Amino acid sequence: MTDRTHPSEQAPAAPGRPSRRAVVAALGATAGFVALPAWPDKAWAADGAATTASDGPVLDTHPDTEPSGTHVRDVGGTNVVFQYGAVLPAFDGWRTHEPTREYLSLDKWWRFQFDPHGRGLGEGWQSPRHDDSAWDVLDVPAAWDLLNTPGFATETATFGTGTAFADGYAWYRTTVDVPASWRARHVRLAFLAAGYSAEVWLDGIHLGKHEGANSPFALPAAGALRPGRRQTIAVRVFRRASYADYTDPTPLPVTDDHEIPYKPVDYWPYAGLTRSAWIEAVPQVTIAKLLTAGMRGKLEARALVENHGATDFHGYLTLDPGRGSGGRPAVVEARIAAGSVGVVPVSVAVPRAPRWAPGSPHTLTARATLSAAKPGGPRVDTLSAVYGMRDLSVADAQLRLNGRPLFLKGLNWHEETAAHGRAMTPAEYDRELGHITALGANFIRNCVYNRHPYVYDWADEHGVLVMDDIDTMWLNTAQEKLQTEHYGLARALALTMAWNQHNHPSVILWGLQNESEIDTEGAPVYRAWLADLKAAVKAVDLTARPVTWASNTSNDPAFDIADVIGFNEYFGYFYGKDADLGPTLDAVHAKYPDKPILITENGTWSEAGNHGSNSTQGTEEWQADSFTAHWTQVAERSEFVAGFTYWVLKDYKQRAGYNQDHNGISVMGLLTFAEERPKLVYDTFRKADSPRGI
Known part of the structure; x- marks a missing residue:
């Protein structure tokens, strides 16, 4: 459901900033490698003081294009994603340590201080000389929302108080002892998430800024690294306020046209360093990423090799397709010029590799080994990747x-728990995701942001299919135009989604947006925006996964662009009646007879323990009967409806201007928020049989 708010004024563009708009094939093919993109010693980021309107909420400043420089280059016929002047690397260091690399975990206590009005930068909080001994301490990963918010998870607590409503800037500081052996290494600082945005300094040298609360990023430390010394890392994290006053009966939304989402949305915008972080030291010649595509008895792989050294590299790359594949290691020559990136393609027959499917989720592990001088010579670097x-x-x-038709019995879900917010533990992921299999579901939609890498690994291992999403929720025509023609953050999020989750066999759909605005005058802008996002993910996905999105209408003017038609429907709740769904599906199918249809959201609500008539809104019986009515109409049309995705697995927190009488807890889940207690609809959903297919 799209609504309108008052957009903030755009921050002035940073002078002299070259455009980093995505380039797909426009640079043309090369002779196998391209020079590493130029990147300044101090990456472009927010300049000057933050803006404040009449003593109102602080807004962050923005460069003229999104600050990471995310773009695509054709390297020897393979489209490669770059950020911060380097290949966007694999982020497996949170769980897998390669023998050729060294790691320093940053998951520990950091010094922490709120800076709501943005004074810290001017006062030198980024400097290693700044005295932070009086600061608080906060664990990383963690959400600062739960630092001091009594009753955060209870429906009876007072809404609008505590650190859950602390907005603007906050700073993190820690020190690390950098090994002297790192003088001959390429070193990067990796963060799996920082909400909403983050700027990073090493010993007072600005490494870069990242925008987007749920996507990982890695900042090269060259020029700031001092091997053999203790160094200070400072991170300034920003979160925009959702409202000017959370306790106002009619609160004024705080918006920023450049941010995604640009206005308050109905999920909780957890703040801080919410996922793991680490420092990774790799060889000067290193395998930054290994792309895999396993199908029809072959493993097609692309090893992306960076040469950060001053001399050309001539060596060999060995790809082992893994135990159980029936394939033998393949050896190919690798030549990478100094200061360049090259792609080493390898194709290996894997005659005994089992297929991956929900009922038999077989995965394999490929390992790429870079060696010097000759095959089997001195090992330079290794990188492994799980594939299916x-x-x-x-x-x-x-x-x-x-070759078999799918029917997706699916669930939307939000990544949060009452105890840790979005900084979930592995045990919490196992418990929450365990409901997916217990309910007989075979599909999850990662509404409306990327998840921790643990989730994709879990889905691979448990045979659960995934629709991945980005943060493009409730944009209006002005933001769609701004993102497509100027700022490029939506495109960057789409590129990094497809790049980071590329190897996971469980990921079968790329989701481009959720319920963004479509009006008669803005339809051409909307279509151009979605076409741009589709081109981005298709450019880097070797397996050509289909794209879809969660439209707010069954009459979307861009459905011809989608590979799978997806829309959210709330017949019988927000509009119409339950029985309207079937005729609506028939009408969409008649218009697009060759495209599968996916219900990306449908649900209602109930207060746990409220029992009564199935015609009374808010009872558990009404919620369960509503699900059954919609499921039945979908199942009867399974020859062209690919599935149904219920909203939502569990009650969830949100800071939007409703549900405040429940402390911001939306009660649309199969389970309650804090206790995770099943409602009647839980068993009703579990007993719903899929009509056919996998």
Whole structure:
């Protein structure tokens, strides 16, 4: 449901900033490698003081394009994603340590201080000489929302108080002893998430800024690293306020046209360093990323090799397709010029590799080894990647996996717990995601942001299919135009989603947006925006996964662009009646007879323990019966409807201007928020049989 708010004035563009708009094939093919993109010693980021309107909430400043410099270059026929002047690397260091690399975990206590009005930068809080001994301490990962918010998870607590409503800037500081052996290494600082945005300094040298609360980033430390010394890392994190006054009966929304989302949305915008962070030291010649595509008895791989050294590299790359694949290691020559990036393609027959599917989620591990001088010579670097063999296609209004039609019995879910917010522990992920399999579901939609890497690994291992999403929720025509033609953050989020989750066999759909505005005058802008996002993910996905999105209408003017038609429907709740769904599906199918349809959201609400008539809104019986009515109409049309995704697995927190009488807890889940107690609809959903397919 799209609504309108008052957009903030745009911050002035930073002078002299070259455009980093995504370039797909426009640079042309090269002779196998390209020079590493130029990147300044101090990356472009927010300049000057933050802006404040009449003593109101602080807004961050913005450069003229999104600050990470995310773009695509054709390297020897492979499209490669770059950020901060380097290949966007693999982020497996949170769980896998390669033997050729060294790691320093940053998951520990940091010094922490709120800076709501943005004074810290001018006072030198980024400097190693700043005295932070009086600061608080905060664990990383953690959400600062739960630092001091009594009753955060209870429906009876007072809404609008505590650190859950602390907005603007906050600073993190820690020290690390940098090994002297790192003088001959390429070193980067990796963060799995920082909400909403973060700027990073090493010994007072600004490494860069990242924008986007749920996507990982890695900042090269060259020029700031002092091997053999103790150094200070400072991170300034920013979160925009949702409202000027949370306790006002009619609160004024705080908006920023450049941010995504640009206005308050109905999930909680957890703040801080909410996922793991570490420092990774790799060889000067290093495998930054290993792209894999396993299908039809072959493993097609692309090893992205960076040469950060001053001399050309001539060596060999060995790709082992892994135990159980039936394939033998393949050796290919690798030549990478100094200061360049090259792609080393390898194709290996894997005649005994089992297929990946929900009922048999077989995964394999490929390992790339870079060696000097000759095959089997001195090892330079290694990188492994988990992959699965599967064929995914769309034909005759069906979504097919390994040639069989899929029917997706799915759930939307939010990544949070009452105890830790978005900084969930592995045990919490296992418990929450365990409900997916217990409910007989085979599909999750990661509404409306990327998840921790643990989630994709879990889905691979448990045979659960995934629709991945980005933060493009409730944009209006002005933001769609701004993102497409100027700022490019939406495109950056789409590129990094497809790049980071590329190897996961469980990920079968790329989601481009959720319920963004469509009006008659803005339809061409909307179409151009979605076409741009689709081109971005298609450019880097070797497996050509289908794209879709969660439209707020069944009459979306861009459905011809989608590979799978997806829309949210709330018949019988927000509009119409339950029985309207079937005729609506028939009408969409008649207009697009070759495209599968996916219900990306449907649900209602109930207060746990409220029992009564199935015609009375808010009872558990009404919620369960509403699900059954919608599920039945979808299942009857399974020849062209690919599935149904219920909203939502568990009650969830949000800072939007409703549900404040429940302390911001939306009660639309199958489970309650804090206790995770099942409602009646939980068993009703579990007992719903899929009509056919996998």
